[in-house]
Amino acid sequence: MAPIVTPMTGTVGAEITGADVRNDAHWPIIRQAFVDHSVITIRAQDITPDDHLAFARRWGDINVNRFFKALDTHPNVAVVLKEADQTTAIGEMWHTDHSYDTAPAMCSILHAIELPAYGGDTCFSSQYAAYNALSDPMKTFLGGLSAWHSSRHAFGAATLDHEQAKGGRLNNQENATQDALHPVVITHPLSGRKALYVNPDFTTHIEGLAKAESTALLSFLYTHCQNPDYQCRVRWQQDDITMWDNRALWHKAINDYAGHRRYMHRVTVEGSVLNR
Ligand code: SIN
Numbered sequence: 001m002a003p004i005v006t007p008m009t010g011t012v013g014a015e016i017t018g019a020d021v022r023n024d025a026h027w028p029i030i031r032q033a034f035v036d037h038s039v040i041t042i043r044a045q046d047i048t049p050d051d052h053l054a055f056a057r058r059w060g061d062i063n064v065n066r067f068f069k070a071l072d073t074h075p076n077v078a079v080v081l082k083e084a085d086q087t088t089a090i091g092e093m094w095h096t097d098h099s100y101d102t103a104p105a106m107c108s109i110l111h112a113i114e115l116p117a118y119g120g121d122t123c124f125s126s127q128y129a130a131y132n133a134l135s136d137p138m139k140t141f142l143g144g145l146s147a148w149h150s151s152r153h154a155f156g157a158a159t160l161d162h163e164q165a166k167g168g169r170l171n172n173q174e175n176a177t178q179d180a181l182h183p184v185v186i187t188h189p190l191s192g193r194k195a196l197y198v199n200p201d202f203t204t205h206i207e208g209l210a211k212a213e214s215t216a217l218l219s220f221l222y223t224h225c226q227n228p229d230y231q232c233r234v235r236w237q238q239d240d241i242t243m244w245d246n247r248a249l250w251h252k253a254i255n256d257y258a259g260h261r262r263y264m265h266r267v268t269v270e271g272s273v274l275n276r
Helices: 024-035 049-057 129-131 134-142 211-225
Strands: 005-007 014-017 039-042 078-082 108-113 122-126 146-150 179-183 185-187 195-196 203-206 233-234 242-243 249-253 262-269
Touching: 005 024, 005 049, 014 024, 024 039, 039 233, 049 146, 049 262, 122 129, 129 211, 134 185, 179 185, 203 211, 242 249
Parallel strands: 014 039
Antiparallel strands: 005 014, 039 242, 078 262, 108 242, 108 262, 122 233, 122 249, 146 179, 146 203, 185 195
16 A cells, blocks of 8 residues: 555645655655655654664765764664653754754654653744745845854753753753854755745844844744744654654744653754755
């Protein structure tokens, strides 16, 4: 039986059932669904970390996250964990993975190992849709701008006393030295479509604008991009894989399962320098 691809909304996201990420015959369907929908949830993947990595390698080379705790057995598989007694979730602010890198990761692939009894969803916002909804003069203005992104404030020494660093979920604070300048509007390397590329977690300021101008413009864009019309929400089931396109989306882990454990494995795939 061929996999079935069902859109989650009219804008972004699709669920795939009847697929096996290890099956070569399913690969073209999964690939096309990813290109078309930007985030896909492939249900019921009872796979090992080696299978997870093999699936990721279909997309490109593995990009090892410098800050996340990794599996002892697989240093290129990151652990996304919140214990029952912890209060903060990794990735609970809207963000785009690795935007602080010069060539940000193309996609992230998250595998649900242990889910809370309820909650713990992940939300996604289409930055194609957010861009398309802007007026033509605003698109023209943004099209000439670039913005700085940084890992320092999010993963650096200033975070050493945060729960996630103290609990060992985030490491290597001394390596948080990446700053990168990207266009505010990118042309997506796969689809050729325009997308906004700033995010509340890692973008620090817009190059060349006065501080107050940069803050006001980013604040407008962040409010605009949080419109639910551009979003979908993944309600996880055991063994799901959700993979998302970091050049086309923001995402946010919903932290609404106090007292429960949530444990995921994440692999990220190398991307490329982003152009206007
Ligand atoms: C992440 O930001 O990579 C984690 C998302 C999630 O745990 O839902």
